[in-house]
Amino acid sequence: MTEQQRVLGFFGGSGVYSMDALENPQRLEIDTPWGQPSDALVKGKLSGVDVVFLARHGAGHTLPPSNVNYRANVDAMKRAGVTDLVSVSACGSFRDELAPGTFVIVDQFIDRTSAREKSFFGPGFVAHVSMADPVCPALAFALATSCAALDIPHQRGGTYICIDGPHFSSRAESHLYRSWGCDVIGMTNMPEAKLAREAELPYASVAMVTDYDCWREHDGPVEVGLILETLKQNTANAARLIADLAPRLGATRRPSPLGVETALDMAVITPPEARDPEIMKKLDAVAGRFLKR
Ligand SMILES: CSC[C@H]1O[C@H](OP(=O)(O)O)[C@H](O)[C@@H]1O
Numbered sequence: 332m333t334e335q336q337r338v339l340g341f342f343g344g345s346g347v348y349s350m351d352a353l354e355n356p357q358r359l360e361i362d363t364p365w366g367q368p369s370d371a372l373v374k375g376k377l378s379g380v381d382v383v384f385l386a387r388h389g390a391g392h393t394l395p396p397s398n399v400n401y402r403a404n405v406d407a408m409k410r411a412g413v414t415d416l417v418s419v420s421a422c423g424s425f426r427d428e429l430a431p432g433t434f435v436i437v438d439q440f441i442d443r444t445s446a447r448e449k450s451f452f453g454p455g456f457v458a459h460v461s462m463a464d465p466v467c468p469a470l471a472f473a474l475a476t477s478c479a480a481l482d483i484p485h486q487r488g489g490t491y492i493c494i495d496g497p498h499f500s501s502r503a504e505s506h507l508y509r510s511w512g513c514d515v516i517g518m519t520n521m522p523e524a525k526l527a528r529e530a531e532l533p534y535a536s537v538a539m540v541t542d543y544d545c546w547r548e549h550d551g552p553v554e555v556g557l558i559l560e561t562l563k564q565n566t567a568n569a570a571r572l573i574a575d576l577a578p579r580l581g582a583t584r585r586p587s588p589l590g591v592e593t594a595l596d597m598a599v600i601t602p603p604e605a606r607d608p609e610i611m612k613k614l615d616a617v618a619g620r621f622l623k624r
Pocket residue numbers: 343344345346387388396419420421422496516517518519520555558
């Protein structure tokens with residue numbers, strides 16, 4: 332694959348419900364075979380780069396993490412022509428040095444969610460994509476470089492554990508996740524990152540620390556009120572980060588170093604004659620390239 336036009340997709344998490352800097356914003360009401368995405372997508376330009384934005388929880392934050400239709404969101408991004416996906420998320424921290432306000436450029440995930448649809452595939456079309464390296468290093472590098480250029484406190488790399496929520500963790504769980512080597516905790520990046528890989532979309536996540544979860548001996552429990560205070564500062568930095576990231580990545584792109592754009596070539600196991608035609612119809616966007624080969 333040679334150079335192609337970039338369309339940079341953003342999932343805005345808690346506190347990031349719009350992208351005011353978008354030039355010529357257009358609302359895209361996209362229906363998908365998996366249901367409705369969280370809201371209308373908004374397409375526009377940032378410094379000459381095509382950008383599509385979607386508020387993950389809806390513009391009024393009406394969807395709890397397990398009710399977000401992750402399949403519809405990723406499928407809608409693909410239908411909107413997105414080529415690269417970046418998540419901007421709030422998270423709790425498991426390390427003293429990752430204080431509220433720090434941005435972690437995640438490179439690994441642990442998926443502890445269960446109450447969610449996790450795959451576009453199933454009976455009639457079986458595929459096993461690799462999640463060994465779930466994050467696109469080129470997107471992660473650009474995010475970290477932007478944070479450095481903007482003096483946003485950040486860490487390159489980190490493991491994000493994803494829980495169902497909506498409850499925050501117990502102290503015992505918080506200690507357990509720390510003992511597993513997790514850096515941050517949130518409720519949304521899984522199965523989003525898995526679905527992005529199935530849809531052959533390079534994915535990266537910036538996890539913005541809002542709190543220390545509840546593992547620190549003398550700290551009280553996590554509370555949404557305290558999180559919202561930190562979110563305001565994080566949201567302002569998220570806007571600066573996005574404004575810097577778009578021109579840094581540029582209007583054209585090269586394939587991800589991980590070969591994400593052809594991930595299905597190595598993953599699909601069901602031969603054409605055994606595939607269920609009904610499922611194939613639903614896969615017209617996410618597996619469009621693979622099915623047309
Ligand atoms: C408001 S704190 C809990 C909430 O915030 C995070 O969401 P997102 O990743 O979309 O920013 C976290 O995962 C929870 O869903």
